[in-house]
Amino acid sequence: MITFAFLDWLWLILFVALMVACGAIFYRLGKRSQSDFFLAGRGLPWWLPASSVYATHTATDTPIWVAGVVYKYGFAGLWYAFFAAWCAISAFVSTRIFRRSLAYSQAEWQSLRFGGLGAEMLRGWVAGWQVFMNMFILGWVGIAMGKLCSYLFGWDLWMGLVIFTSIGAVYVLMSGYWGVVMADFQQGVIALLVIFIVSIWGVLAAGGPDEIISKLKSYNSTCEWTVPTTIADSTQAKIRISDPESDKAYVVSTAPFIIRTGKSDDTAYRAVEIKTESQVKNSAPTTLAILFPGDGDVLYTDTDYTIVWTAGKTKKLVNIDVSYDNGMTWNAIDENHPDGQSWRINPFSFTGAFKGQFPVAWFVTMLIIALIGGFGMGTNIDWYSEAQRIQSAKTVRDASYSIWAGTALVLIRNSIWAAAIIGFFVLYPHLASSGEYEMAWYRVGFEYLPIGMVGFLFAGILAIHLSTVSTQLNLGAMYATRDFYHHYVNPRASESRLVNVGRISTFIILIGSFIFGTIIGEEITAWLIFALWIMAAGVWLPNILQVIWWRFNCWGYLSSWIANLGLSWLVVWILPQFGVIPELPDYMQFWLLIVLNALIYLPITFATKPENMDHLVKYYVMSRPIGFWGPVRKEAVKRGLI
């Protein structure tokens, strides 16, 4: 646990007061109208929504999962976060189309793009989904804050979740989006500076860039292994390192180690950590040997360990196998695993076309998702909050610049974090449990910064947290107010009533987020990857088609959403559980979901009528989409509208 000195408390209180005041002071502007409460009157210069894009996408959980992937995969792990690059193309394609439409939300845009009963159903569906997703996102960033407070102060998880999300709710309830975007600008400045400073400290703590590179070259090889729960008590096991091409063993454990059922206690586990730390850092053995686990070691099932072997004595890539029958049969722990540790500073340290932790196929999939996704709307979960920023910009050009610049900052930020996390790896190269190394960036800050800066760091973390929760609270409330209440319940509601409904919705979403946060618990990374990757996978292509192809109709789109909800759970969890399909790597799940979903929505699209031409022409003239819009464009020209 961390103990705060007087100076730490002073900085923390001053920064929190400044952040909340910055949001709350715009109370008078926020309450004027629905447009002010949700879009700041659509009059913002590009740099304000840009800073909001950056600040919103820097959440408390972001350093946790960036640390997780960079610690595990080295700089190549940064590609996990590269999906944000969809804005590089979106800024000049879908952003401009969306801003021209003047829709408040993605759900409203869809009622402009599509028409009739299907569009109404779609609007209700997307709005409902977004209210749910905002509670969900708030829950997961909130519980990340809870986890951090548990680490820092020993609090129960729910305390950090409830206290600090509620602070953000104060100025959202008062000023709406005006408060969100103004506080985001200030919080973005604070957060960026804090990230820079902590990362510099992380690199210095590891001895500087040259020292980091030198140590990585000298460290022994490692591979994470969670001992399977299916192994019987007191089983004797051996490890081997083998050549992936010939399957010939380079080296086999000289003596078996023991596997016990149940969980290791903390003292025993810490002893293993101390041992493996020394073995990774000490490159003394000159011949190839398996250093851990070895003779006399006792490993427990369902526990994470780091296998250690001498580096630099094999080919670049090796297989790591385990045998439970004295070497008669071998089971793969990892395939095409890089030898040594130098690979960690190479962002292109591929482990083959399809095998290993960083296959080319995964990388190509990520590039396609990131870059081609920019032609669509909603290809990434971040789109929905960006859409609000796009509409709050005062011109189409401001909207483009804001999305491009905000995302560029996000990608730069990831690289700054990664440097500190590689430094952390050099200090602690033996951590096998993701729960430990995911806290890398926070640990660097709290363990190495001078007194006084610890409170300041926590203030920076609060800036990161508040900017995200304030956005999600206001965004969820916008869908509830604009797309439900105003559209379905009371279309003639006055502006002041709509603002009040916005505030009530904000409060309900806040309470909902506490419930979701409690459900999510500590499994942050697993939920994140599932939500970011898989739940978006099946609708990735429909989200592009709706923008670029006139013939794609609301029934096709709606069916793709509904099908994806079922298919994503089937492909990821249920079918592998029953042995119908093997557990696929995430990029394979993505492509499988693309194909399976297309088999449902494409026939439905062609079996149903195209959208009404009058409706399409109206949308086309207003939004000027690119892509396959020939028949609609021809009709618009014929009518003299363009």
Added chain:
Amino acid sequence: MIQFIIASTRIGAPILGVIIPAVIFGISFFVTWLLIRHFMKSQNSD
């Protein structure tokens, strides 16, 4: 199984704990003041 060992050695002089947060607080305060002045003025002139 999460175990954190707090390092005994902090890097940098303690005075940095005053100077760096103070500079960043100053920047943040100034930025906030500029924002409020700019938007309150422009809204009043509307």
